[in-house]
Amino acid sequence: xxxxxxxxxxxxxxxxxxxxxxxxxxxxxxxxxxxxxxxxxxxxxxxxxxxxxxxxxxxxxxxxxxxxxxxxxxxxxxxxxxxxxxxxxxxxxxxxxxxxxxxxxxxxxxxxxxxxxxxxxxxxxxxxxxxxxxxxxxxxxxxxxxxxxxxxxxxxxxx
Numbered sequence: 001x002x003x004x005x006x007x008x009x010x011x012x013x014x015x016x017x018x019x020x021x022x023x024x025x026x027x028x029x030x031x032x033x034x035x036x037x038x039x040x041x042x043x044x045x046x047x048x049x050x051x052x053x054x055x056x057x058x059x060x061x062x063x064x065x066x067x068x069x070x071x072x073x074x075x076x077x078x079x080x081x082x083x084x085x086x087x088x089x090x091x092x093x094x095x096x097x098x099x100x101x102x103x104x105x106x107x108x109x110x111x112x113x114x115x116x117x118x119x120x121x122x123x124x125x126x127x128x129x130x131x132x133x134x135x136x137x138x139x140x141x142x143x144x145x146x147x148x149x150x151x152x153x154x155x156x157x158x159x
Contacts, residue, residue, distance in 0.1 A: 060114025080124030
């Protein structure tokens with residue numbers, strides 16, 4: 001299985017970089033894992049609704065250019081489905097068995113995801129109603145992917 005994480009914004013904090021590197025290394029024996037980091041769109045702090053949509057559209061075009069046509073796309077969105085770790089594992093197992101071996105998780109920038117990216121996604125996933133920094137979400141998602149792999153293999157870790 002090939003799991004790709006497409007995300008907007010540069011990861012700067014050393015502790016997050018180290019944590020993601022650790023879970024990426026742990027994933028390596030089980031799946032092909034790739035992080036595609038895209039630059040966020042430069043925009044003023046205060047924007048009109050139209051300017052906000054333009055920023056999201058430009059970021060969305062960059063995101064979509066890194067997603068292959070046959071990939072199953074999971075967009076992280078506040079209004080997405082809430083899954084337990086076991087449900088994430090089951091979804092990945094189902095996709096690997098019956099769907100596609102290429103799964104793309106998308107984390108947008110601080111302004112959210114464009115309508116085009118949300119339409120392209122087969123699934124919208126939420127980690128809860130709380131807002132988390134996008135950089136921290138990368139670490140949480142990477143850890144959960146590792147946890148899902150361990151659950152599917154029946155190996156200890158996830159408890």
